[in-house]
Amino acid sequence: MIVFMGTPEFSVPILKMLIEEKYNVGLVVTQPDRLVGRKKILTPSLVKQVALENNIEVFQPENLRRNYQYIIDLKPSLIITASYGQILPKELLEKIPAVNIHGSLLPKYRGGAPIQYALFNGDDKTGITLMEMVYKMDAGDMIEKSEIEIDSNDDYGSLSEKLSIVGSNLLKKRLPDILSNNYTKTPQNEEEVTFAFTLKYSDEALDFNQTSKWNHQRIKGLSPNIGAHLIIDNVVVKVFKSQLSDIIDIKPHEIKIENKRLFIGCSDKAIEILELQQAGKKRLSTKDYLNGQNLFINGGMTNE
Structure with a gap:
């Protein structure tokens, strides 16, 4: 029996x-239901x-670290995780083999926001790493990687969709080997490790002291769901395109x-805002x- 853990x-x-x-698949573990939208x-x-x-x-479970025994009691043969959203406790990983479908070419972009950071940094390629899980963030041995190009028009939504298909295909290909424990693996090069930690609200802010390209890439990395934001006359405005x-x-x-047409100056030139949402508005x-x-x-820009 397989336990699958994922959320988005x-x-x-x-x-x-x-x-x-x-x-x-005998059990699916996912994040608790959340309040969504203006109507909560x-x-x-x-x-x-x-x-x-x-x-x-x-x-x-609201907190898997405190509430994992039920999974152990089921005695699954394998845990598969794909953007679950919580760290698996050491006790769980010691009892049950686990693999992860990670949205980057490890060891680049360990952490919870690899797809966003590939876009933030203007990378021309990214991919999926199928890896063993250990009790250290995204540090396990790699089973196989699959690379794709990042299109100039990609935002988080489109790139995430592409990578999820790549991840599905890669797991489909290798899962029989994993279940039969018939595969080779490659340790990650610790000297090449970079991180893409889960985003904070401050990471979603535009910064017009940076270049126009920096802000454009930030917007792409946060669209279409979260949106980058700016503050004008103490009003939050989200920017999606x-x-x-x-x-x-x-x-x-x-x-x-x-x-x-709306233009905002950056450190080098202007960026044009194409789609936005004022707080409390459509x-x-x-x-x-x-x-x-x-x-x-009539408004004035606020620095965060």
């Missing part, structure tokens, strides 16, 4: 593959929805509006947004 959309194709290939509706994870649709038992501009006669933080194209408000016309 990235995890869904991997769980679906296990179900379609008729592996015995209690919403299950996408992984939980798939599990329930397929009559698979779901376990949702942008493009680089050729306007250079503009100072950092300076706002320029022309023909219902998400809109910039053109539609500027038709109905004057926040950017």
Whole structure:
């Protein structure tokens, strides 16, 4: 019996593959239901929805480190994790073999935000690493890696979707070997390790003292779900889409509006904001947004 652990959309194709290939997934472990949206509706994870649709038992501990014994008692042959969202306790890993589908080419970008950081840093490629799990963050031996190119139009949503398919295919290929313990593995080179720690709110802020490219990449890495943010007249505005501009006669933080287009100065030149959402308002194209408000016309930018 296999225990699958995952939470967001990235995890869904991997769980679906296990179900379609008729592996015995006896338990799905996912994060507790969360309040979502302006109306604060209690919403299950996408992984939980798939599990329930397929009559698979779901376990949702708020803190896995304190509540893992139930998994051990089931005596599964393997744990498979894919963007679960909590650290597996040492006691669990000592009892049950576990593998992880990680969204980077390890040892680059250990941590909870590898896809975001690949976009933040403007990388031209990334990939999936299928790895053994140990009680040290993403430090286990590697079973196999699969590389893909990052398209210039990719944001977090599109790149995460591509990588989840890559991860599903890679696990499908190697899972028989893993279950029969018939595979080779490669230790990670500790000298090449970099980290992509789980994002804090401050990591989601735009910084117009940085270059336009830096801000554009930050927006891509946080779209379409979270959104990068800026603060103007103490009002939070999330930005979901942008493009680089050729306007250079503009100072950092300076706002320029022309023909219902919104430009903000960065350290080198302007960035054009294409899609945004003011706190408490709907998400809109910039053109539609500027038709109905004057926040950017009269407002002042706030540094965080």
